[in-house]
Amino acid sequence: MKSDDEDFEDDFPDGVYAIPPSPGEPKIKVRKLSDYCKARGIKPSDLSEEELKPFLSERSEDKCYHSSTMRDSIDCRCGKTKVYQVDTVEHYVLEKKILLHHVPHYYCRSCKEVTYDIDTDIIPLLKLAYSLQLKEIDWQDRNKLTIVFNADDNDELRHDIKCIINENIDSIIDGESFAIIYGSRVVVGQKMGNIIAVQKMIEKVF
Numbered sequence: 001m002k003s004d005d006e007d008f009e010d011d012f013p014d015g016v017y018a019i020p021p022s023p024g025e026p027k028i029k030v031r032k033l034s035d036y037c038k039a040r041g042i043k044p045s046d047l048s049e050e051e052l053k054p055f056l057s058e059r060s061e062d063k064c065y066h067s068s069t070m071r072d073s074i075d076c077r078c079g080k081t082k083v084y085q086v087d088t089v090e091h092y093v094l095e096k097k098i099l100l101h102h103v104p105h106y107y108c109r110s111c112k113e114v115t116y117d118i119d120t121d122i123i124p125l126l127k128l129a130y131s132l133q134l135k136e137i138d139w140q141d142r143n144k145l146t147i148v149f150n151a152d153d154n155d156e157l158r159h160d161i162k163c164i165i166n167e168n169i170d171s172i173i174d175g176e177s178f179a180i181i182y183g184s185r186v187v188v189g190q191k192m193g194n195i196i197a198v199q200k201m202i203e204k205v206f
């Protein structure tokens with residue numbers, strides 16, 4: 001039986017943490033950043049942009065998921081052709097709309113029907129997104145630990161919160177809600193599988 005910490009490391013074999021969904025957003029080497037801050041008794045949020053630079057690495061180009069078994073196109077039942085693409089697909093789970101980003105599928109421009117390869121297996125990811133009340137989720141992030149936001153917070157705040165969550169990752173229990181006190185705020189979220197959803201940010205009243 002492996003510890004959670006080993007699982008965590010397995011998710012980041014190169015020690016680099018990828019943050020969805022903005023393309024071009026840098027990756028942050030969380031472990032190194034965390035060690036650096038701990039050694040100096042400071043928080044990641046105390047660092048200037050210049051100080052953060054050594055911990056950033058450019059996000060790699062989006063991978064192509066076109067496996068050798070996938071064909072370029074398939075026949076659509078409307079008589080036209082469905083073309084293979086990796087793009088966003090809109091889904092409805094009960095009454096909730098969920099956008100599935102970067103998902104490989106066949107798409108018919110004529111009748112707009114979408115077909116997935118059986119291996120694509122979108123149901124578990126949609127179930128997770130629905131349970132966590134997410135409006136969108138990135139297919140590419142399904143197998144790695146991913147932090148997503150429900151609240152419309154600014155990028156700087158999101159960045160800090162991601163760092164805080166990574167620092168507290170060992171105390172976050174799968175399937176359960178968590179609350180982390182961060183400065184004058186309480187960050188409330190839930191982890192299910194690989195996904196950590198930040199659901200609320202509450203200002204503490206002193």
Ligand SMILES: [Zn+2]
Pocket residue numbers: 076077078079080081108109110111112113
């Ligand atoms: Zn069609």
